[in-house]
Amino acid sequence: MLRRSFGQAAIAAAALPLAAPALAQGGPLELQFWHGLPQPLGGLLEKIVADFNASQTAVKIAPSFRGSYPETMVAAIAAFRANQAPHIVQMFEVGTGTMMAAGRAVKPVYELLAETGVQIDFNDFLPGVRGYYAAADGRQMSMPFNSSTSVVFYNKDMFRRANLNPDQFPTTWEGVEQAMRALKAAGIEAPLTTSWPTWLNLEQFSAIHDIPFATLANGFAGLGTELRINNPLVLKHMANLQNWSREGLYRYGGRDNAADALFPSGQVAITMSSSGLRARISNEARFQWGVGMLPYFDGTPRAPGNSIIGGASFWTMNKGPRDTRSAAEYRGVAEFYKYISGTEVGAKWHTDTGYLPLTRASFEAVKKTDYYQRNPGADVPIEQMLRGTTSDNTRGLRLGGLIEIRNIIQEEMEKMLQGQQSAEQAMAAGTTRGNVVLRNFERANRG
Amino acid sequence: MKKVIFKGTLLPYLLLLPQLAITAIFFFWPAGQAVYQSFLREDAFGLSTEFVGFENFLDVLHDQTWLDAAGRTLLFSGSVATLALGSALFLAVQADKHIRGANAYKTLLIWPYAVAPAIAAVLWLFMFHPNIGLFGRMLNGLGVPWDYRLNGNQAMLMVIMASAWKQVSYNFIFFLAGLQSIPKAVLEAAAIDGARPTRRFWTIIFPLLSPTAFFLLVVNLVYAFFDTFGVIHSLTQGGPGKATETLIYRVYTDGVINLNLGSSSAQSVILMLLVVVLTVIQFRYIERKVHY
Structure with a gap:
């Protein structure tokens, strides 16, 4: 007292x-x-x-x-x-x-x-x-x-150098991979990075593919929710990131939004980040750039869904x-x-x-007004939010201790990208550790 | 030794009061709070509280990631203390020689102590960041795959170097003072007897410096355990993976970021006990073997 x-x-x-x-x-x-x-x-x-x-x-x-x-x-x-x-x-x-x-x-x-x-x-x-x-x-x-939501920003000058269509960003991950290889062949050192590692590669990724991030409607339906990140699609994406990182196609830029600096300074050709990065790119980029929607794996049923905020x-x-x-x-x-x-x-x-x-x-x-004509691509985040039909998987996340879970997943991804563990091990460890957080939260908030 | 005797008891207690008050408010009170919290499990808002006995402690001690952090902290603190003491001793011996502009060197060597840990970390970041750091870019240009954001060993090396660098100045001052208090006559006598500089250092200077070295060892270990938060926070935030997460950083993450007050308090209490044990060992057993 x-x-x-x-x-x-x-x-x-x-x-x-x-x-x-x-x-x-x-x-x-x-x-x-x-x-x-x-x-x-x-x-x-x-x-x-x-x-x-x-x-x-x-x-x-x-x-x-x-x-x-x-x-x-x-x-x-x-x-x-x-x-x-x-x-x-x-x-x-x-x-x-x-x-x-x-x-x-x-x-x-x-x-x-x-x-x-x-x-x-x-x-x-x-x-x-x-x-x-x-x-x-x-x-x-x-x-x-x-x-905000997350979108793709890409360097049109680099796309031209690699003989890619600068006015159309690939819609699928397969297309993105081809583009990355073309960019690498054209001498671009690091074609791709993603900011906010967990938000982009797991949370948005799951929404775009309309698959659950966690049970009980991503936690909307109750505190007893469990992570579902250890699934074939996420594993495929994680294994891709690991391979691309080894081949020099993907560059890990650090936790949270640390990777944001890489795109405006021209060190990477493609970044996936918050739509709020737009202002900084407008100020700092000395090249032509475009905005695209987040890609999805070709042939996934119900993809592409809407992105989350x-x-x-x-x-x-x-x-x-x-x-x-x-x-x-x-x-x-x-x-x-x-x-x-x-x-x-x-x-x-x-x-x-x-x-x-x-x-x-x-x-x-x-x-x-003529705002969207003067600022091409500024409406892409909104169109991406409005596409598809909202489902339990694309409404968002309602997890207690999500800050801690995000950090856990970042840690496991870092270990994976260092080559200390496989994609399967990373997602299994992330699931186990994340579920501990969810159970503790459930227990502390029961009464 | 001259003793001052006060009449009555009021005045002495009054004079002690400010110090006692500070100790009570800034040490005993928060420490008591931590002990109290460590037995509870609470939601972040403090609306539901459950007394769980020693469960928080058991959870912490059975948590493999916490045990890893403990091992890591030992490695980190040992390396920081060794590096900081070793280089400070070397620099102090060099600065103690008769060289031109000795005072300028001494001043320059003392400067880094005035730098705040976070600023020191930013300094190292600007040198070794793989994208914006001068040396970081140089290393990558030379074909060394330097990226401490993804390489745990490199990250550990970074935080050890930055933490040790911060502490060298402090050690330097004490070693220099210690060196200057060694009587010249002893060293000259040894020199006349034919002892070479190396021998003079190990048989005379080093033993006579041992009280200083012992004191600095304690201070350095405590520094590495508790005061390196700023460096780690600014440079790596405990990453990549958990490669640079020390016990004190873990207390912060679990308490402030993850809002898990019970576990965080239990960890602080364990750290507190650790310090008590360390202090007892040091003063009961090690101090006796030191020449004063």
Whole structure:
């Protein structure tokens, strides 16, 4: 108890200078909003918040940058334990499973809207975006905001040098392999890399081929889920990566997005990464480049399916284990969510940042302008999100401890690419270790 | 030795208070929290708590990846201490000679100590990164397949070098001071008796330096165990695979990234016990054999 009261006192002392003026003037109710977007994206987000604050007088949302996504998540959890959680926290997609199981720590969006009577039409949202943050029965849990997906970026100059068609990226892995060999023969040192090793090579790969990443609808249907990554298609892809790495066709660029640097600097011909890499490539690349959809193995039934998203959503948090919020606070949060789902706000955010538009209305609004003519390929991520029919395998992932699982798979892939183990051993070890994480999470969140 | 005697008991306790308060708040309290947490299994938000006794400890001790990390930590700490002590001693002996501009050399050798671990790591990254590092590119250009992101041994070599480099300056200062406190008369007498420099070093200088060396060994081991987090975090994040994951890095990953507080606390408690045991052994058995 000593710990808690001390923590409260410390945080209250830190927050006092901020809260005091608002109380003294009897001004609008202040709501804390923690986000994890660095500049320039953070600035654009805070501009939206400022516009919202100017649009009404009931509440004032105070945004504050809390470091990277994982840091923001840890900070919000610690604050909740100390009874000082922010009203709204931006949480990256891999933290979704953890937040869903957080019980009374969070206020689900559907409850928030029902209690405050604020209307948001989630039917108009892109299904892949909305579904990632909805419960298995479709009820909205968190407010989607910045979503990206992954696409292919390729160097058109290098494609020309290898006598490949620069205007059409191969649709299948078989085609990609041929292109890689042609590029290698034309003297390009490293034809292919993939950023975000687990997200691209396992999570997106499984969605594109419409095969499960884990049981129970990728975890949407319950905490008892188990990894299913040890399957023939994934093994085929892993064995390919291992062979290509040995032959010098594929270059492993490091964990998370460390490989992002390789493409704009012209060291690789093809990269698969977040669609959000677009802005950096536009700034840095000194060559002609194109955007393509993620490839699939020829002849796979139901492929290509839609890709899944990355990015982050907004979670409404309760104050602490023994504290709740007032109706006015909830109302302010709900109004803010309504504001950001507006067509113009969404369209501007999409064109400013390259993130996906939230709603079809926003997408249509941008289509009416000449944005996609001026920025060829900017609509590829959206078209890729909308293709196929969404199934249990392509809605997204809902796994507790997904951050840890991603790291485990990265470790096993690294051992595999070093030649210390085969693709079968890597995926078997990843499955065993990942399932331990899932069981621990299930046990900790049962009651 | 002159003793100061205070009247009454209030003043001495008052004077001790700040130090006691700091020890209590920054050491005993968190350590107690860790012990408490190590017996619990909790979700990240602390909403459901289950008392599990020693289960967290048993899980950790039966976890092959943790045992591997323990072995790795021994290798890592031993290498860092050996490398840092060896090169510092060599440099100190050289700088102790009568050479032109000795002070300039000494200053330069002490400088790296002022560099924060993370900055030191970035420095090494810019030298040895296979794509952007000067030497990394050079090695690859010469046909050496250098890529510490995929080669575990190379990654280990990187973090050992970077960690040891950081610590050389500290050791250097102490060795230099130790060398300068050795009476010149002893060395001169030995020289007159016909002892060559190498012999003088091993039979006179080295034994007389042993208290310094012992002290530095302890400091270096503790440094390698606990203070190398920044270097590992910035350079390899424990990878590739688990090739550079030491025990302290593992505590961080399991606690902060994976939000598994119970296991992370159990690991810290084990580390804490390890330090207690090390300290006892060092001061009870080894210290007696050291010449003071």
